[in-house]
Amino acid sequence: MSGPDQDFWQQRFERGQTPWDRGEPGPQIARWGADGLLATGRRVLVPGCGSGHDVAAIAALGCDVTGLDYAPAAIALARQRLDDAGLAAALVTADALQWQPPQPFDAVYDQTCWCALHPDLWAAYARQLHRWVRPGGQLLLLAMQCRRDSAADGRIDGPPYHLDVHTVRALAHEPAWRWPPPPYPRVAHPGIGYELAIVLERR
Template structure:
């Protein structure tokens, strides 16, 4: 995601909050500065679909859906998909992509830190929404993920690995913010989530970093 890093960016929605705000993301879409966008579905979503991780009829959320490549594929696999993004331009792109593909999904313009589904979900597909949030919001987001899912529901998580040298001096740099596995584990503890053992699938990212693909089950 080189080219969108904005360490210390102020949040105009709420000055008490840290990190990028709605306008930051809106501008990225308006200026077509979206280097995270593969221009195609993630290879991992295709692997998960092929492996049956998204069963027909499952209720699946895609938070921070961006331009919606993965939304189309999960909906095409027969899932009942709800895509959420608080950048209006992202929701427009996703709706257009769904219409072009003649595939149906619900697209919601909302903040993932506040949105709630009307019924518990079977799965959440998390592709670089978490790493777009400043770490100050990670605990709220982890609580949201747990609230959204039914017991036994799965979080299909692509955890962005983009550790920077500044971390050694305590700097928090991003987006994307590095998703250290220790932090992720602290926020999704074994007492509440069933983990499989590492190593996890290593998914190269176009920006030169990589993601770790993991399926974590809500207890």
């Protein structure tokens, strides 16, 4: 398999080597909550949920949340975070490229999963996203922008991997998804770069 495997992620969470973790929920959650995209009763999947900051924040908005992660250590941290906050959410340990829910979701909130996958796996992941979201539902994507100088030589360095918007658009393309016109809001991710907040509607 191209890129990091399950053991890589398990060791990172066991050792606390998670520099991508803000230590708090992503700030875009509150904005999408105010817009009604993360509203009470909506079924929301958070792939690559890590230690659960975002799962807990979305659950606190009244959503029916499922957190998905490859690493059992990440799921254990997310479970503890939910328990400490008195919040409920479903948590699943599985490979995002293989797992299928019983029914599609109203929305998928992706802040860390796509950019954690090696680009060789992106086409398969884009197909998963289309399966996971119901028609008329949304992909709430925070596309990581962390281009490295080594890209000029064709090297693929990460994770996180730089999510070039043109590449994302080629994989999550019209007419399967409805794209909003740019520009897209920038969300700072200290120490890494920034993200582009993009809401795609599944047709």
